[in-house]
Amino acid sequence: MKIVVVGAAGMVGSRVVGEAARRGHDLLAVFRRTRPAELPPGVTAVEGDADEPGRLAEVFRGADAVVAATRPAPGDEHTFPATTTALLDAAAAARTRVLVVGGAAPLEIPGDPGRTVLDSPVYVPRQYRDIAAASAAQLETCRAHPAADWVYLSPPAVLEPGERTGAYRRGTTTLLTEADGTSRISAEDLAVAVLDELEQPSGERHFTVARRDPAGG
Template sequence: MKLTVIAATGGIGRHLVAQAVTAGHDVTAVARRPRELPTDVRAVAVDLTRPDLPTLTSAVRGADAVLSALGPRNPRAEAGVTSQGTRAIIAAMRAADARRIIIVSAAPVGPVPVPGRAEPPRHDPGDGFFMRHLGAPLTHAVFSRHYADLAVTEQLLRDSDLEWTVSRPPKLTDKPLTGRYRTALNRNIRGGFSVPRADVAHHMLAMIGQPHTVKQIIGIAS
């Protein structure tokens, strides 16, 4: 397949590129600093904080799927980059007539309201007592702006005509790929507190061939 990976040099993006190449896919990798990318991919330089729409459109044209690992390197200082970049990705995909997109969000986003939309449930249905009463309030207090931006990002996809899927992992780690993780449709994973970035990438690639994940939010955790 022809795949376009957005934020290809980031924590999840580099795993997406490596695993996709190993699987034999034709990869176009979009990054702010493409010199960090391997030589066996088509590298495209795009800064998603100031998107060049024609270049981004060229990068997604002909893609069977777009995989976006876009997110701030510092969630407390760079909130806003994910929704801004995703708006540009959606516009580029429409211009290029590309349809399938899978993005990374975060497990705590479910209860975050979006301005102008109906209030979401108070808790994610997959969260247990600890997450509802201790874990979620703490993470929201620290990363509230980042999660608000991710909630807007998810709503942009819902409002689009694309074949989207949102992956919601909890705390990300740099442990090696295991291929063993739990997933759930439209809910977080009970007792799932972390997951390797490599496993998130593995699952994103797997979902390309899973029609039941289209227009769904998928929880993932170890």
């Protein structure tokens, strides 16, 4: 499978590149200004900007799938919907499906239907509210796009570098929590979930994952 990863230098994108290379896929790693210091053998690095849909459409052409793992810099959260639209436009022009790695904010809180993670200061402390709101707007941008073939992955409340176990739990539009109420996954295992979805599409538009609950399987 030929896969293009946008945001390849970031925490999630770099791990998606590593996981895809591990599985033997043909990869293009798209970076903006900061070229990844190291790339697995066989991975081609391409300079590109998510805000240049014409250029990206050419990069995407012929790919089986695109992974959009971009994230705005602090203070630029308001640009996220426009950047997402540009990525979706490029994927639609190239007739390539795109998996958008977004945020947990749009997920419903377990046991509280209709209330989302964005509404909870427990899951979204004040300092993270801007990026959380931007990720909720990002999902709405995907839903409003008229042509792109997209799927949106919401990580759990805590996403950070860690161990690749190769195991995770999968859900749909409700936050997955552990017995103690926490919600987390390593970036490495999120990448596993991304590649699993690319290799065997579920047909769902919005899904989430979380690590295996040590207390509950």
